Amino acid sequence: MAEPRTRIAFRGGGFVLGNRRWAPWIAFVIIIAGWEAASLSGLLPALFMPAPHEVIAALRDLVNSGKLGNHIGASLYRVLVGWALGTSCGLVAGFAMGVFSMARAAGLPVVAALFPIPKIALLPLLILWFGIGEPSKVATIALGVFFPTVVSTFSAVDAVPRNLIRMAQSFGLGMPDILRKVVWPGALPGILAGFRISSSIALILLVSAEMIGTQVGIGAFILGAGNLMQTDQLVAGVVLLSILGLAISFLLSLAEKTLLRWR
Amino acid sequence: MVSRRLLLSVSAAAALFAGLVLPASVQAQAKQKVSIASLAFVSSAPVFIAKERGYFDAEGLDLDIKIFNAAQAIAVAVAGNDADFGITAFTGGFFNLAGKGALKVIAAQSREEPGYNFVAYVAGNKAYDAGFRSPKDFAGKSVAITTIGSSFHYNLGMLADKYGFKLDSVQMKPVQSIPNMMAALAGGQVDATILPANNALKLQADGSGKIIGWVHEHTLWQLGALFTSSKHVQQNRPMVERFVRAYQKGLADYAEAFLAKDASGNRVFGAKAEAAFPILEKWVEPKPSFEVVKVSANYMDPQGRLLVKNIYDQVAWNQAQGLVDKSVDAKSFLDLSFVKGHLDLPK
Amino acid sequence: MRLLLRQVGHHYADLPVLEDISLDVAQGETVAIIGPSGCGKSTLLNLVGGLLPLQQGSIETLGAPPPGCLNPLTFVFQDFALLPWRDVAGNVALALEHHDLSRVERDARIQDVLALCGLSDFAKALPKQLSGGMRQRVGIARAIAVRPAVLLMDEPLSALDAQTRELLMEDLLAIWGRERTTTLYVTHNLAEAVRLADRVMVLSRRPGKVKTIIGIPIPVLERGKPQHAAALAALQEDLWQSIKIEAQVADREMLGEAQHG
Numbered sequence: 001m002a003e004p005r006t007r008i009a010f011r012g013g014g015f016v017l018g019n020r021r022w023a024p025w026i027a028f029v030i031i032i033a034g035w036e037a038a039s040l041s042g043l044l045p046a047l048f049m050p051a052p053h054e055v056i057a058a059l060r061d062l063v064n065s066g067k068l069g070n071h072i073g074a075s076l077y078r079v080l081v082g083w084a085l086g087t088s089c090g091l092v093a094g095f096a097m098g099v100f101s102m103a104r105a106a107g108l109p110v111v112a113a114l115f116p117i118p119k120i121a122l123l124p125l126l127i128l129w130f131g132i133g134e135p136s137k138v139a140t141i142a143l144g145v146f147f148p149t150v151v152s153t154f155s156a157v158d159a160v161p162r163n164l165i166r167m168a169q170s171f172g173l174g175m176p177d178i179l180r181k182v183v184w185p186g187a188l189p190g191i192l193a194g195f196r197i198s199s200s201i202a203l204i205l206l207v208s209a210e211m212i213g214t215q216v217g218i219g220a221f222i223l224g225a226g227n228l229m230q231t232d233q234l235v236a237g238v239v240l241l242s243i244l245g246l247a248i249s250f251l252l253s254l255a256e257k258t259l260l261r262w263r
Numbered sequence: 264m265v266s267r268r269l270l271l272s273v274s275a276a277a278a279l280f281a282g283l284v285l286p287a288s289v290q291a292q293a294k295q296k297v298s299i300a301s302l303a304f305v306s307s308a309p310v311f312i313a314k315e316r317g318y319f320d321a322e323g324l325d326l327d328i329k330i331f332n333a334a335q336a337i338a339v340a341v342a343g344n345d346a347d348f349g350i351t352a353f354t355g356g357f358f359n360l361a362g363k364g365a366l367k368v369i370a371a372q373s374r375e376e377p378g379y380n381f382v383a384y385v386a387g388n389k390a391y392d393a394g395f396r397s398p399k400d401f402a403g404k405s406v407a408i409t410t411i412g413s414s415f416h417y418n419l420g421m422l423a424d425k426y427g428f429k430l431d432s433v434q435m436k437p438v439q440s441i442p443n444m445m446a447a448l449a450g451g452q453v454d455a456t457i458l459p460a461n462n463a464l465k466l467q468a469d470g471s472g473k474i475i476g477w478v479h480e481h482t483l484w485q486l487g488a489l490f491t492s493s494k495h496v497q498q499n500r501p502m503v504e505r506f507v508r509a510y511q512k513g514l515a516d517y518a519e520a521f522l523a524k525d526a527s528g529n530r531v532f533g534a535k536a537e538a539a540f541p542i543l544e545k546w547v548e549p550k551p552s553f554e555v556v557k558v559s560a561n562y563m564d565p566q567g568r569l570l571v572k573n574i575y576d577q578v579a580w581n582q583a584q585g586l587v588d589k590s591v592d593a594k595s596f597l598d599l600s601f602v603k604g605h606l607d608l609p610k
Numbered sequence: 611m612r613l614l615l616r617q618v619g620h621h622y623a624d625l626p627v628l629e630d631i632s633l634d635v636a637q638g639e640t641v642a643i644i645g646p647s648g649c650g651k652s653t654l655l656n657l658v659g660g661l662l663p664l665q666q667g668s669i670e671t672l673g674a675p676p677p678g679c680l681n682p683l684t685f686v687f688q689d690f691a692l693l694p695w696r697d698v699a700g701n702v703a704l705a706l707e708h709h710d711l712s713r714v715e716r717d718a719r720i721q722d723v724l725a726l727c728g729l730s731d732f733a734k735a736l737p738k739q740l741s742g743g744m745r746q747r748v749g750i751a752r753a754i755a756v757r758p759a760v761l762l763m764d765e766p767l768s769a770l771d772a773q774t775r776e777l778l779m780e781d782l783l784a785i786w787g788r789e790r791t792t793t794l795y796v797t798h799n800l801a802e803a804v805r806l807a808d809r810v811m812v813l814s815r816r817p818g819k820v821k822t823i824i825g826i827p828i829p830v831l832e833r834g835k836p837q838h839a840a841a842l843a844a845l846q847e848d849l850w851q852s853i854k855i856e857a858q859v860a861d862r863e864m865l866g867e868a869q870h871g
């Protein structure tokens with residue numbers, strides 16, 4: 001009798017994330033088509049949610065009115081300045097807390113106490129301190145960005161392998177050199193990951209920041225549309241905000257790709 | 264003090280008595296549950312009074328008052344059937360929502376009426392010292408308001424029309440809330456703002472600003488209304504009628520208590536005001552003192568009659584500003600059949 | 611340069627890990643240190659390298675460092691301790707950059723040690739692109755680039771597979787063939803000790819004390835020859851006997867700690 005012969009079946013498939021560049025586009029198209037269909041059929045009453053074509057019309061109105069550039073420019077300025085300010089202060093504080101036990105002991109409870117305060121609750125104070133012009137808007141965003149940056153920088157510095165620092169010490173590198181050549185690049189992945197969070201927070205806070213004393217800016221546009229129950233414009237503003245978010249995320253990916261090639 | 268306690272017990276006894284003598288038929292049948300969305304402001308006082316004094320119960324309605332903290336949300340709640348009725352101020356947002364056909368305005372709430380201080384124009388100290396003494400001079404000033412399309416915005420619009428200055432020349436600073444408006448004025452961020460009486464008086468008392476005029480001295484208009492969903496108007500007309508009757512009783516009580524004037528035309532707050540005060544204490548947030556109630560008790564038509572033409576004007580003004588969709592027509596969201604004798608009907 | 615250890619002791623909080631360690635290492639001599647896990651070998655090396663503050667006894671060097679020495683006491687680490695974001699040349703450069711060297715001089719040194727360690731073709735490679743053996747070659751290249759007076763090697767080959775270890779040992783011997791550096795070499799691998807060291811210091815279980823020091827009388831470069839195999843095997847057996855009982859007890863103690871601690 002012949003020995004039974006069995007062909008080996010492949011069973012190692014799945015669980016591998018391949019590259020599907022077209023998938024997100026298809027997902028977008030399906031969601032928007034479904035939404036339009038629901039609106040046209042009356043399943044989604046116009047009172048509660050505008051149809052995609054109405055949103056597109058609102059966007060086109062915005063472009064035609066020539067105000068789109070003003071809104072985006074004003075918001076971009078506030079986000080960039082506020083984010084840069086909050087990030088640079090957060091980096092310094094986070095670094096200090098990661099490196100000096102004194103700064104850590106003093107800083108951790110302060111951060112824990114102040115981080116969860118909703119920055120909107122401080123708005124009246126910020127108005128008193130900074131007025132209702134640009135400074136209070138920038139400050140709102142900077143304040144919101146500062147704390148998560150401190151936390152992510154601090155833990156990124158903390159996560160730099162101790163053995164690399166000891167190695168540097170064993171070769172006689174001084175504190176500034178160790179910070180610059182070992183701690184900073186070692187913490188960079190964690191810091192860049194923190195940038196993703198803080199840039200999202202900056203966009204989220206844009207709406208709060210632009211609550212006060214302005215009629216230009218994407219956040220102010222969204223708020224105004226909400227107050228006037230112009231839901232098509234509201235959603236159009238949200239779409240603009242999402243596009244801004246995507247653009248920032250794209251830039252950060254680019255930065256990660258170039259700065260973290262070594263990983 | 265004695266008289267007030269006496270009054271309270273008398274009214275309690277009256278309520279009890281009313282309960283005893285009500286027709287058995289009304290008592291027996293289960294009361295219909297209805298709800299109203301409202302702000303916890305003095306301007307909703309007629310609803311609170313009617314509820315506490317059993318006027319809704321007497322109409323066979325079991326009223327649930329849902330307190331909201333933003334006017335916008337009230338209109339949305341009624342449009343979305345989360346509440347059967349709503350009572351709040353008109354805004355651009357309200358007109359846009361009403362224009363979609365979901366809401367019907369059925370009776371009046373507050374309005375600007377001569378002799379009744381309600382909303383004030385307040386100048387910052389610096390602007391005041393620089394000669395800003397009259398609401399006619401708003402041109403070129405920066406003004407804190409809640410939002411674009413709010414009643415404060417419309418106030419300025421009416422002033423601009425009346426006194427012939429360009430609204431564009433006023434720098435509108437939307438700051439979302441009344442506390443923010445007060446902070447902006449006190450902090451010298453703006454030249455002026457527009458505030459309800461109690462806020463305006465407080466700011467003036469603190470020395471942070473000067474009242475330079477009252478809205479009713481310059482422009483008269485309908486600030487707010489009672490409204491319900493179009494569905495109820497079509498399908499539950501008798502219920503809406505009963506509701507409006509109870510509301511009108513509340514309005515009449517409110518007017519007697521808080522809008523009375525003596526022979527020489529000064530406002531007086533007598534025993535009836537004191538009797539109604541505990542109701543406001545219970546419902547109004549933050550809990551007011553009697554003094555606060557005296558300054559914030561604003562004028563409401565005792566029968567709930569609307570200044571109809573003004574509502575058409577408001578819609579047109581908002582449309583001219585690009586705040587309200589061109590398709591919105593006041594006629595389509597007004598139902599004038601529930602209250603008799605509406606005022607100033609457009610020709 | 612000579613290295614003199616006198617009655618060195620150390621404890622972490624109330625845990626004594628080293629007691630009364632005395633040792634003279636001659637110029638150019640390699641002393642291997644073996645002992646059971648946790649007996650304080652790394653601690654001793656860190657004390658010598660100045661990475662831990664000295665608590666008891668004294669540690670001194672005697673004599674002038676070799677010419678061009680930038681960092682007299684230099685480590686080679688078990689886990690290589692390479693900066694993953696720097697390429698091979700950059701990792702070597704890290705040890706030199708903060709010294710007063712001209713660019714030309716620095717580049718020359720880098721070229722030199724890379725050639726010596728067989729890394730010339732990998733100067734631009736990142737650590738992640740290298741095998742374990744290659745990475746430790748970078749570690750060694752970085753160490754010798756500073757022309758150390760004393761090399762402190764803490765299990766430099768224990769993260770590598772047996773074949774790579776063999777190759778690297780030969781490399782080390784080849785490097786030492788040019789110039790012998792005074793070396794402390796911590797290892798668990800007796801074969802390594804017998805192959806590379808002039809003397810082997812055996813530590814007792816924690817707290818580590820010098821149990822014995824065994825000299826290896828065969829010249830380092832001749833140990834590969836077949837006629838020495840038997841003698842080396844016998845030495846290795848001696849070492850094993852002296853450490854076996856310690857290792858057994860230490861293991862049981864560890865188990866006890868795990869169960870009760």
Ligand SMILES: Nc1ncnc2c1ncn2[C@@H]1O[C@H](COP(=O)(O)OP(=O)(O)OP(=O)(O)O)[C@@H](O)[C@H]1O
Nearest residue numbers: 622623625627646647648649650651652653654816
């Ligand atoms: N920083 C420290 N704090 C407290 N205890 C420590 C510290 N470092 C090491 N120890 C303890 O001191 C003892 C000696 O540690 P050491 O690393 O010197 O041993 P070792 O001989 O190198 O061990 P191995 O062979 O496992 O590398 C061990 O029990 C260890 O747990």
Ligand SMILES: [Mg+2]
Nearest residue numbers: 651652653764
């Ligand atoms: Mg060790």
